[in-house]
Amino acid sequence: MEISENLKDKTCTLALEGRLDTTTAPELEKKIDEVLAKGVNDLTLNFRGLEYISSAGLRVLLHGQKELNNKGTMVITNVKDELMEVFEMTGFVDILTIK
């Protein structure tokens, strides 16, 4: 998985490419913790290039959402249909902000 970061003040966009699975999820988690530590309170996760997500990935998203809750916002964009189904199936659509 490739993560490209676009950080500007307290706004950050992380564009993900590839697969978000058990082995790659820790990478994203580390990255999110890193930008949050820099005081980012407006996080956008661009899923345009993301093909795959498993429960490990969901775990990380849940972690990020919990961290930013009441402090800022986390938005997920450009979610593919296949991934959208995963969000729907697991009830994540109700927790995450997907645009």
Next chain:
Amino acid sequence: MIARTKKKIIKKYEEEESRQTQTLWDNEVEANLFVARILAVSSIVALVFVALALFGFFPTNKNRLIGVMLQAAVLALIGAGVSYYFKGQKKWLKFFLLLIYIGIFTRAETVIGHGVYLLVIFPIALSVRYYSQTITIGVSVLTLLAALIADYLCICKGMGIIDYNYVKMIPGTIVDVADSSASTADLSASIDIHATWLNFLWRSYVPRYILTSMASIICGIIARKGREAIFSQQAETKKAERISTELTLASSIQANMLPNIFPAFPDRKDFDIYATMTPAKEVGGDFYDFFMVDEDHLAIVIADVSGKGIPAAMFMVIAKTLIKDHAQLGLSPSKIFTRVNDLLCEGNEVGLFVTAWMGIIDLKSGKMSYANAGHNPPVIKKNGIVSYLHCKPGFVLAGLEGYQYKEYELDLQMGDKIFLYTDGVTEATNAAGELYGEDRLMNCILGIDPHMPCASVLHMIRQDVDTFVGDSEQFDDLTMLAFDYSPKDINATLERTFDAVDDKLHEVLAFAEQALEEHEADMKATMAITVALEEMFVNICHYAYPEKPGKVTVGMSFHHDKIYIYLVDNGIPFNPLENDDPDIGAKLEDRQIGGLGIYMVKKSMDSCRYERKGTQNRFIMSRRIKG
């Protein structure tokens, strides 16, 4: 006249000889050995007499008696020896043996006529054993002639000991009656030989000859009856052989009516089927049948006609043909049974009936419709669980005109199996009178490896039944059919073993993705299936091997538009399906991390199953690969 009689006898004998058959010859050889045995025993008896004579047991002249008995013993031994030497297999042996007996009798009669006359019956009675009236009559005539000559020699030539009762004494002779060993030669001075001979003849010998003749006639008749019995037995055997040949033919016609070339559908890889029938008699009333109704529909039938043998087999042929004909019209099992029942009821005066079970399986969807006409419930193995496929059975076929059969349905999944059988299996009986029964059948099927091909499954069940029955006779036809709704060629399953560590995840997923691509799975399905595989693989890595990593085998097989994935590991018992589902409606703050993966597997796959087999955890899941 004698010459003519002789000619007649010879002619009759030749006639008998011309009807000589193997059976009669076998009998003659047996008879030769039998007579030889009697001769051997006779020689021993003669020697016993010698011994008794030596001790003065008999009041007669010791030396003469011993002489006669020794000669008899030697003659008998020669006869027995020759017969044994040729193993009884010479045409002339019978004459030789009977003549020896006549010789023994004549010699004894000459010396102690009134004491040994009973010996006359030996050659005559033994001749009966050859089942030839001419031989018996011939031997009787010869024996009587020999008796006459011996008696003449005994009295008129003074060669033997005589009975004083018949001796004509010259008046004034004084005789010591205690000495019973005197011969006419010893008494020649004091008897009237001519009058004595006549006296013996009329008062003693002629009555004996007449009685002997009567016995001879009886023996002759017995011999003839014996021969007749052999002939009629031969005729019976021939008849029985003919019937047996016809039955064997009928049996082979019947066997060839049933599909019996396996593999039955070599070009179909999506299922396996096998069936056997073992009739109790040459032909039976059981049958099985299976055939493709069209490209996607397979019909399977099992039936048992009441009664046994030819009538049941004929009824079976009609029933089988009618069922198949109606199935090929595209009717459903219940409709087929309803119509076939009506046709069978017409003109069923014998009152035979058929119990039958029929299923038609849509091989694409796995949907099976079936109907039961009073037959035993099939055994079904579904999701690894073995049970009887009970439904309220309809009435037997050919029993009640106008009867409407009900239709039932069942969804088959890949790996499901159906086992059809007749009551010959469940009612197989052992020596103690116990029935094999449904429980034993169920246990037997439970113990069979699920990957075993149908042919081996039937073989295993057969073996189990045979072991149970032991040496008892098979009473009923034994018919079985096994259907396996899974790819025949289990080696076509893709299988690979990985180290159960997270780092291997990408290899596992690549393995699955490649196979999915080859089978043209769509994006959505690929995603769902690979995610499920990841969740299961990671679960095994963390929970089945909590301490040190082990191995996990991942297998996949494709069946129509479905994929079946199994994961097998040797870790600690771990059933992922036991955990509670997470609350997906919970608020963010309450959302838990755990259980989400398994929840996704359950949600996105069509079926999931866990089983613990020995030291193995096995997880099997399936899903459509399109949509």
